Amino acid sequence: MCVGIDVSPHKLDVAVSGQDGGRTVPYTKAGLRRVLSLVKQSEAALVCREATGGLERARVGFLQAHGIDVAVANPRPIRDLTRAMGPARWAGPPKPMLSMPTPSRRSAS
DSSP: OEEEEEOOSSEEEEEETTSSSOEEEESSHHHHHHHHHHHHHHTOSEEEEEOOTTTTHHHHHHHHHTTOOEEEEOHHHHHHHHHHHOGGGOOOSOHHHHTSOOOOOOOOO
16 A cells, blocks of 8 residues: 655645545644554555655655655656656556555564
């Protein structure tokens, strides 16, 4: 299970793999605690964030301080790929990928 968090100065958009929709929480201490709660409830193996010129640092540090594995991705290759493909070409992940099992959180032994 993975959690994706979209970066914005005033809000956090959170999506959990295998779940419909997502949640939006304010970028406040209470919002960060809500994200932490969502991540722990999902038993996610990884949280993925996009790099935003430093905007993500406090959130990444907060999650890591609570034992959550976080990957920070460069959004440019994704943006370049979608521009090259054109918006009409994106059809979502292939069906075999949708049926793949998601990793579970590793236990700290």
